[in-house]
Amino acid sequence: MNNPRRKLVVDDLRIGHWSRRSGSFALACDGLTFDVAENEFVAIVGPSGCGKTTFLTALAGLTPVESGRLELNGEQITGPAPDRSLVFQQASLFPWRTVVANIEFGLKAQRRLDAKGKARVAExxxxxxxxxxxxSYPRELSGGMSQRVNLARALATDPDLLLxxxxxxxxxxxTRELMQEELTRVWQADGAGTGKTAVFVTHDVPEAVFLADRVIVFSRGPAHLVEVVEVDLPRPRGAGVKRSPRFQEISDHILSLVMSQNQPGRRTEDHDSNAALSR
Ligand SMILES: Nc1ncnc2c1ncn2[C@@H]1O[C@H](COP(=O)(O)OP(=O)(O)OP(=O)(O)O)[C@@H](O)[C@H]1O
Ligand SMILES: [Mg+2]
Structure with a gap:
């Protein structure tokens, strides 16, 4: 892949769900278009039910694409693969496995739990x-600790894309604030200082701004792109950055975009995604 801007290509993407009960089809994403660069951390925000999880599950290869391009490293995503790790809202740990055994799970499944794999888990x-x-076993952990295990498990296989x-x-x-700081620290420290390409869905605008290089704002459902907002705050970022005027300014702008999507009857027109993407 020659162009580092185009690690992930989302082009006029439509994704929907078939309802078996009613036999009907409903679009969840309708014409999404944007790119994600290698090692970039993007956050996605948008109204509840607009299609964010659907989009992530399509990236994970768990939900089929209806039409359009959804390419990772130049290849259309057609199904799940070990090069992508998905972390959900609730830590989904195996209760009968220890912390280490939970983190090792993906490596073991991929038959990569050799000395190098063990060293990676310890790291x-x-x-x-x-x-x-x-x-320790999951029942002996707090919610924050469980999510740390979840995160470590997702990173253990060294995925190309972290969802x-x-x-x-x-x-x-x-705990949430602490975990945000931990995630930036891990993301900045992992892989010899180069963060993994990550797509992070959240409802929390300050969380998105704190973590991301760019924040992608989805419209209300079916989701299309409202705006891609560049977060030009220097890294490494510590908690103090949240008190900076620039942080507030960017957060306020994104919040107003999301709020405008929550108003019934209003549908913001697509911005020119190329213009929005240019740095
Ligand atoms: N498995 C499914 N079958 C049918 N419809 C679904 C399915 N999953 C999601 N949907 C529908 O697709 C739309 C988008 O849902 P999705 O979960 O992607 O939204 P979201 O943006 O993640 O919402 P939230 O912010 O509340 O998590 C909703 O209308 C939802 O009802
Ligand atoms: Mg969701």
Whole structure:
């Protein structure tokens, strides 16, 4: 792949769901168009039910695409593959496995749990702050710790694309802030300083601004692109960045875009995605 801007290509993408009960088809995403660059962290925000999870599950290869392009490294996504890891809102850990065994799970399934794989797991345990909890079981962990295990498990297989669907929304406000900081730290530290390409869905605008290089705003459903907002805040970012005027300015702008989508009857027209993408 020559153009680093186009790690992920989303072009006039339509995704829908068939309802078996009514036998009808309903669009969840209608004409989404944007690109994601290699090592970029993008956040997606948009009204509830607009199609964010549907889009992520299509990226994971779990929901089929109706039409349009959804390409990773120049190839259309047609099904699940080990090069993508998905982290859900609720930590989905195996209750009968220890912390380490949960983190090792993907590597084991891929027959990659050799000395290198074990070393990688040990490194991740440290990185996500779970040292000392290696032999604990999920029932012995707090919500925040469980999500750390979930995150470490997703990173263990060294995925090409990390997909996160509101991973912190079940946590209390303080733990959530802490996890946001942890995630940027892990993301910045992992892979010799180059973060993985990540797509992070959230309802929380400040969370999106804090974490992302760009925030992609979806319209109300079926989702199309409202705007791609560049987050030109320097990295590495610490919690203090949230108090900066620029952070507030960007958050306010995104919030007003999302609010406009929540008003019934109003549908913001697509911005020129190329213009919106140019840095
Ligand atoms: N498996 C499914 N079968 C049928 N319809 C579905 C299915 N999953 C989602 N939908 C519908 O697709 C639309 C988009 O849902 P989706 O879960 O993608 O929204 P969302 O943006 O993630 O919402 P939220 O912010 O509340 O998580 C909704 O109208 C929803 O009812
Ligand atoms: Mg969702």
């Amino acid at each position: 991740l345990v440290e990185l996500v702050g779970l040292a000392g909890k290696e032999e 996160l669907d509101e991973p912190f929304s079940a946590l209390d406000a303080q």
